Amino acid sequence: MSLFLPKLSNKKEIDAVVKTVAEKVLVLRFGKDDDAVCMQLDEILSKTSHDLSNMAAVYLVDVDKAPIYTRYFDISFIPSTVFFFNGQHMKVDYGSPDHTKFVGSFKTKQDFMDLIEVIYRGAMRGKLIVQSPIDPRNIPKYNLLYHGI
Numbered sequence: 142m143s144l145f146l147p148k149l150s151n152k153k154e155i156d157a158v159v160k161t162v163a164e165k166v167l168v169l170r171f172g173k174d175d176d177a178v179c180m181q182l183d184e185i186l187s188k189t190s191h192d193l194s195n196m197a198a199v200y201l202v203d204v205d206k207a208p209i210y211t212r213y214f215d216i217s218f219i220p221s222t223v224f225f226f227n228g229q230h231m232k233v234d235y236g237s238p239d240h241t242k243f244v245g246s247f248k249t250k251q252d253f254m255d256l257i258e259v260i261y262r263g264a265m266r267g268k269l270i271v272q273s274p275i276d277p278r279n280i281p282k283y284n285l286l287y288h289g290i
């Protein structure tokens with residue numbers, strides 16, 4: 142995990158951040174300290190967090206320390222990135238079946254910055270779901286499996 146980004150270690154801390162971050166996109170990156178893809182994403186997040194400080198607040202969440210949120214957001218692949226604005230969960234249409242989170246690492250810093258800008262502008266207009274500006278070739282592909290339905 143990045144040394145420069147704040148870490149949330151339990152449900153109480155996550156709840157407090159979701160409630161208190163105002164007029165900014167709250168970015169919660171769910172993952173693990175020692176995962177290579179998480180470290181790649183953390184590098185992108187830390188390099189862009191200063192440039193996006195007027196629009197976004199970025200926090201890291203260890204999936205093992207926040208099992209309630211891990212189950213709630215159905216985080217089965219890491220890293221997974223979830224977005225909020227003024228306490229409201231923001232959804233993004235990536236062209237995949239799941240609009241609740243971004244799974245995997247962003248290919249470039251610009252992809253992440255463009256996404257934050259679109260979420261921010263959409264949220265300021267009252268939208269709860271926005272269209273992803275990321276090139277579909279840069280979005281990781283995965284299959285959702287529903288067991289026992």
